[in-house]
Amino acid sequence: MHKTITGFTVKSADKGEVEAVFSTFNVIDKDGDVTLPGAIKDGAEVVVSAYGHQSHYGALPVGKGVIRTTETEAKAELKFFLNTTAGRETFEVVKELGPLGEWSYSLHDVISKAGEINGQRVNFLESIFVKEVSPVLIGAGVNTRTLVAKGLKFSEEGDAVVAAVKAYLGRAQEVMVLRSEKGRSLSDESIEFLKELDQSLTQLRALFDTKADEAAEVTPEDIKALEAIAADVRRRDLFSNLTQIGA
Structure with a gap:
């Protein structure tokens, strides 16, 4: 098996x-x-x-x-x-x-x-x-997610994170439609995860806005902050919370 x-x-x-x-x-x-x-x-x-x-x-x-x-x-x-x-x-x-x-x-x-x-x-x-x-090559597993390979160029890792977030948002929309048709809403756990994801993206925007205002180069500390945000985005199974609520 x-x-x-x-x-x-x-x-x-x-x-x-x-x-x-x-x-x-x-x-x-x-x-x-x-x-x-x-x-x-x-x-x-x-x-x-x-x-x-x-x-x-x-x-x-x-x-x-x-x-x-x-x-x-x-x-x-x-x-x-x-x-x-x-x-x-x-x-x-x-x-x-x-x-x-x-x-x-x-x-x-x-x-x-x-x-x-x-x-x-x-x-x-x-x-x-x-x-x-x-x-x-192909399997029937659930909770599919992507962990970004370490050692990738910064832009390549960003591409992977963006793709993962887009896939998650698409999945979230599908589940919300299905739940709505049944007269139900997302679970509290799923809503909390969505809020956490939104908070991470807000921190990412704030980092770029700050640097744009200061016209400064990105420092090693900035890189670490971005890596932490990327890890936070992908640290959970992007679908684990939603697959348990009735897709």
């Missing part, structure tokens, strides 16, 4: 290091499953499979890593085997695909129980052994 999600960061291109988000918690996925916090073991080692889980069929693994979990998601800190042809080529594909690529992981020794959320029957995953993760 595999589940797929997008979202990764290239931590070091020279070392072949990648950080990939492969599971989000307390969210109903397209299989009707809800992975609970604690279901995936923090600190567990994981294998990076050849593209499309091909290591299940005899292809050599292309890397390895360690799982890191928070209250909301599971990530894998991965290192590709750049001294092998398969590892080097897979890493280059992952890096070049960027947000177009996705990640999938295998589920073993699953412990689950049936339940219900807002009238929808779901399967709560209480414990999962994650043996491997794999880059894939």
